[in-house]
Amino acid sequence: MYIDYGTPYIGHKLDKLKIFLKKLELDYDNSIEFTVNLMDDEDEIIATGSIDGNVLKCIAISDLHQGENLSSTIITELRKYAFLKGRKHLMLFTKPKNKIMFSNLGFYPIGETKHSLLMENIKDGIDKFIDSFGSLQTDGTIGAIVANCNPFTLGHRYLIESASRICDFLHVFVLSEDKSMFSSDDRFMLVKQGTSDLNNIAIHKTGPYMISSATFPTYFIKDKTKTEDIRCELDIEIFAEHFAKKLNITKRFIGTEPFCMTTNKYNQELKLLLPPKGIEVIEIERKVSGEIPISASKVREEYINGNFEMLATLVPETTLNFLKTTRR
Numbered sequence: 001m002y003i004d005y006g007t008p009y010i011g012h013k014l015d016k017l018k019i020f021l022k023k024l025e026l027d028y029d030n031s032i033e034f035t036v037n038l039m040d041d042e043d044e045i046i047a048t049g050s051i052d053g054n055v056l057k058c059i060a061i062s063d064l065h066q067g068e069n070l071s072s073t074i075i076t077e078l079r080k081y082a083f084l085k086g087r088k089h090l091m092l093f094t095k096p097k098n099k100i101m102f103s104n105l106g107f108y109p110i111g112e113t114k115h116s117l118l119m120e121n122i123k124d125g126i127d128k129f130i131d132s133f134g135s136l137q138t139d140g141t142i143g144a145i146v147a148n149c150n151p152f153t154l155g156h157r158y159l160i161e162s163a164s165r166i167c168d169f170l171h172v173f174v175l176s177e178d179k180s181m182f183s184s185d186d187r188f189m190l191v192k193q194g195t196s197d198l199n200n201i202a203i204h205k206t207g208p209y210m211i212s213s214a215t216f217p218t219y220f221i222k223d224k225t226k227t228e229d230i231r232c233e234l235d236i237e238i239f240a241e242h243f244a245k246k247l248n249i250t251k252r253f254i255g256t257e258p259f260c261m262t263t264n265k266y267n268q269e270l271k272l273l274l275p276p277k278g279i280e281v282i283e284i285e286r287k288v289s290g291e292i293p294i295s296a297s298k299v300r301e302e303y304i305n306g307n308f309e310m311l312a313t314l315v316p317e318t319t320l321n322f323l324k325t326t327r328r
Contacts, residue, residue, distance in 0.1 A: 001046070003077065006035035008050070020045040024060045027219045032057060036077040038070055049074035051081060054208070056092040058219050075105045090121045091208060093217050110209065111238035115221070115230045118211070118238065126238070129207050130246045136202055140168030143251040143282075144243070146210055147172070148296070150180040151303075152190035152319050155255065155294035158287035160195055163253040166282070170201040171247060176208065177215050181300055186322070193318040209242070211235040228262065232269040240277040252279055256286045259295055289313045303327065 009017055017035065018028045031052045038047040047070040049059040056078055061070050082090055092107060096117045099109060107119040110126050120126070143163050149156050164170045172195070174188045182190075184205065192203050216231040218224060243249065252274055257264040271281045286293040294314050302310045303323055312320055 001041070002039050003073075004037045004039050005077075006037070008032050008035055016045065017048060020048060020062075021058060021060055021219070024063075025222055026058055026060055029057050029217055029219045031217075034078075034081050036074055036081075038073060046070065047074055049078050051078050052217075054082065054087045054090050055215075055217070056090060057217055059092070059094070071101060072105060089125065089208075092119050093117070093220065094119070095220050111234050111241065113230070113233045113237055115226070116234045118234060126209050126242050127246065129209065130243060133202065133204055133247075136171075136247070137169040137200075138248040141166070141251065142169050142171070142248045143167035143253055144171045144173065144239075144247075144249045145253045146175070146206070146239070147191075148175045148180060148212070149187045149191050150296050151182050151187060151299060151315065151323070152194045153294050153296055153299050153315050154289070155287045155296075155314075156191070157194055157316055158294075159253060159255045159284055160201065161198065162284050163251075163282070164198050164201055166253075167251060168200065170198075170253075171243075171249065172201055172203045173206045173210060173243075174203060175210060175212055176205045177212060179212070179215060190319050190322060194316040209238060211238070228265055229269070232266050233273065235266075236269060236273045240274060240279060244277070244279055250279055251282055253282050253284060255284055256293075258286065258293055259297065 006013060017037065021028055029050070029052065032050040033052055035048060035050040037045050040046050046062045046065045047060065050057045059071065059074055079090070092102065094102065094117050096112055099117055102119055107121050108123050110118045110120055143166065145160060145163055147156060160170070160172055172191060174191050176184045178184050180187070188203065188205055195201060195203065211231060211234060218227045221227050221230060252270060254267050254270060257267055274281050288294065299311065299314050302314065306327060308320070308324060311323060315323070
């Protein structure tokens with residue numbers, strides 16, 4: 001047996017890896033940046049694992065080599081790679097049946113549903129992350145909003161301001177992943193600037209713990225038509241069991257969604273799954289400009305076109321100034 005590395009694989013080696021994964025009911029994830037293969041003496045793959053950023057993916061052991069501790073070797077090699085890249089906090093999405101195996105390899109469950117499991121290599125990592133928010137109000141009516149804010153618009157401002165009037169305290173979570181036109185840091189800054197006059201809210205980054213459709217892997221899901229349902233269910237489970245419980249959140253606010261089918265589907269899942277967990281979902285009618293509902297996608301379109309006259313009707317002054325600066 002020997003170890004082979006792909007950074008990532010291409011050509012024949014990639015085809016060989018895809019065939020191996022398919023036999024084990026897994027798909028190759030095209031976002032993979034590095035792969036470790038354990039090869040037998042006949043140059044056949046007997047175990048594999050990959051990494052994308054800080055997420056371990058596509059870990060699989062041949063049925064003929066189960067029980068040989070090959071998964072430990074794979075994880076060790078992936079950890080070495082991550083360490084060299086300065087990544088200490090590792091996560092993995094997998095099937096729930098693999099929970100014991102990965103627990104024995106130093107991973108701890110964050111959220112689990114019937115179809116998916118998210119784990120991390122830091123014990124109680126998610127709870128420590130929430131504790132890092134500091135001492136915040138937990139009595140009275142506590143609400144939450146989760147948004148990408150790509151970028152922050154007058155629609156976001158209206159949703160936050162409306163929710164803050166209903167709550168004694170409101171948590172606003174801005175997605176941390178950098179899969180958008182505007183960076184995580186810029187989006188977070190714009191939300192803070194655009195809501196600085198509201199004294200009963202706190203703005204947080206989500207870290208890696210709130211899962212969007214842009215980052216949720218599908219390689220372990222056999223029926224791809226159910227991917228979004230599975231992603232929503234896991235994300236909602238993590239929000240309810242960790243964020244809501246630790247922060248005493250009893251209301252989650254959403255805006256009406258006339259444009260994006262994915263977001264609209266997610267909103268329907270929120271309405272279905274959160275109330276049984278003691279969290280009321282309150283939908284607020286989206287703010288309009290003229291007769292057109294304000295959307296971040298419309299803002300991005302006008303930004304690309306350089307139409308700052310239109311942008312002035314869609315975003316707060318703080319966002320407008322930022323857009324003007326970055327457009328130069």
